[in-house]
Amino acid sequence: MLLIFLIALIISLFASGASTPSFRELSFHTVSIVSTTGFSIGDSSEWPFSISFLLLIGAFVGACSGSVGGGIKSWRxxxxxxxxxxxxxxxxxxxxxxxxxxxxxxxxxxxxxxxxGFFSIYVISFVILLLAVLISGLDLESAFSAVGACLNNLGPGLGVVSENYAEINSFSKGVLAFAMLLGRLEIFTLLVILTPMFWAK
Structure with missing residues (x-):
């Protein structure tokens, strides 16, 4: 988390323009996103893309061991x-x-x-969900961040979904709702329930 914050801080210091985040905003968003809490204290959609993308990638690492946060988890x-x-x-x-x-x-x-095994299924699930959302017509930036945010139980994404998910179509919402369930139950639990062997007598 500290490394992500330092890299984002360096980028913000060298980036030009009024849209760069303040130290307070960057600190809050780093902790919020990497821990997959998902709270926001400002509009991050106007920030340099490199900072927003870096923080989103941090959410894939996710929260610490034993927490209810999303992501792959640091212990893995x-x-x-x-x-x-x-x-x-x-x-x-x-x-x-x-x-x-x-x-x-x-x-x-x-x-x-x-x-x-968990990591492999996580990556495969992410790719399948991403392709499904891309088929619905969403651009790559928005689709990647939306799937990442939902699979990691983060909340805010980038692009079209930087504020909310109201603008996307029903098919994408259905796919992302499934991604949220998959991420919340840490993939294996939901996939086991969906297998025929689980329901066999």
């Missing part, structure tokens, strides 16, 4: 990065025994596999 990101590092080290040192740890706690490989 940490496990994936550490697991990737472990695999790289195994290639360099094939005979070494490297345990996967987060802090001082060891993480089982089954947990890492489950996290990678």
């Amino acid at each position: 990101i940490m496990i994936m990065l550490n697991h990737a590092y472990k695999n790289i080290m195994k290639i360099i040192h094939p005979n070494s025994v490297i345990s996967l740890k987060i802090g001082s706690k060891s993480v089982d490989d089954d947990v890492a596999t489950s996290v990678w």
